[in-house]
Amino acid sequence: MAKNYIVADVGGTHIRVACFPIQSQKPTIVKRIPTKGQDSPHLRLINLIGSMNSSVDEIAAITVAVPGPCDPYEGIIYKAPNIPSWVNLPLKKMIQEQFNVPVAIGNDANLAALGEWRYGAGIGHHYLIYITVSTGIGAGVIINDQLLLGVRGLAAELGHITVLPDGPLCSCGKQGHLEAVTSGPAIAHWVEQKLGQGASSSLTMDKPLTAKDVSAAACQGDKLAREALARAGTYLGIAIMDFLHIFNPSLVIIGGGVSRSGESLFEPMRTAMSDHALSKKYLEDVVITTCALGDEVGLMGGLALAQSLDTLSPCQ
């Protein structure tokens, strides 16, 4: 019988589940449903996995990328900001009881790092940092070919390092974290504040701004929009330089919507990196790049996790 991995990628909006034959990187089936519906999201997920089950011969393992911090050892989701009912949810156990096969879960940004390392921009690198700058900032780190997890699986929260001790409030409620300065909403909020103070710009407060609006205005040469992206890029650069001092990786992969702002963001980022580098050596050996796997990164990370289960603990 042909063996398959079932890989799920759960977002705040959609759940996707794919079936990969164990020797393949191409899914034979991919199904997608909205995360929210009549049943609770974890029942919807389990039902969707079940609907795959009936179409494949045998399941070798099931993995799930979850949108929030989790304990990958115990398989418990601590909290998923976009799925309010998922607090301390023992998802691994729930799925295992249903299907009786090896199950593993991982934070989506952590698994994205694993996916890029195994199948994407990070192939061949032993030390890499993946950082996605979007509504929030997610990250994952590969050290010596292993995903950095920490004692409770809470490591690699690179978006929550403090870059401006007295800076703006972060989504987590604390002050001055990178996410509070460089995420999409943070960039839009900074522009709105400046407009409120009477700054002149092609941007207006007629409707709530997004980082995409700011990025588009910057492309058109809007000075305030450029300043906003330069500020975000500068703090991103300071933070990335911190990560280079901390991890000395050979690759930094930057993803997420904000990273599509281009040179308005990246040029000040590179300047800040150079301005804060302890030594040129940190910059000589590192490549800064964008992600290669696009929307597939969650599924490919889940596939890499499933394969590592097979290799590392076949009896799990």
Added chain:
Amino acid sequence: MAKNYIVADVGGTHIRVACFPIQSQKPTIVKRIPTKGQDSPHLRLINLIGSMNSSVDEIAAITVAVPGPCDPYEGIIYKAPNIPSWVNLPLKKMIQEQFNVPVAIGNDANLAALGEWRYGAGIGHHYLIYITVSTGIGAGVIINDQLLLGVRGLAAELGHITVLPDGPLCSCGKQGHLEAVTSGPAIAHWVEQKLGQGASSSLTMDKPLTAKDVSAAACQGDKLAREALARAGTYLGIAIMDFLHIFNPSLVIIGGGVSRSGESLFEPMRTAMSDHALSKKYLEDVVITTCALGDEVGLMGGLALAQSLDTLSPCQ
């Protein structure tokens, strides 16, 4: 014939070399000489190792803790701030050619982390951070029972993360690094600046101040001295919270002279950690402690490195 490890700890002032029987944690011989003399420091080191050689039956391996960034894979010292002639010095090769046994070198703070993990405060922990706050700030990180090295061995430079983007100049020439705010000289310099601005204190500018003077004055209730340590402690706390978000360790070991300032430093440090924590979970599972091995930490780290050589690559 009895086999021995020869372990050297090179500082800016002294070179110490110890001989450990391979099954023992107690050296049978320890010799110490000044680092500087008629010969160049690496010749003095090699001669001292040679003088051990004649007194022991057989050398299983030689390790050296070096006072600066180095490439532990190639065994090259990039730069030793206190030994100006050590720039791109291929120390491993030099020692290997002389004694024809396995040789490994490591940054002293990295090896201190390894020593504390194997023999000191970190026994039983799988993820720990060691940070020593003194004239500079050195650090080492254990992840999943392995020393964090990075692609060129330059990782774990925790003292050079930026905590105050527009802050004071660091010893490395860049602005606002943790070392520029929390090291001993940085604390003393801040007090001197305040005295220069007319701040009242029991401390005076009659002679150059040290962090030890500031610490003593703080113990006596001096307000300016307490403020200086509170400032240093606050930024140390912000940085340590960054490291908890990044590594999610179960242990943080703080060493170095500045850490002897006690609660004047640690109370504001803990407050800052709590103020910047993404979630209480990061603080629930972590113990903050002081180092256990004192002045022996370099030699014990070198011993742990020698033992890992034996285990990991017996044919090296």
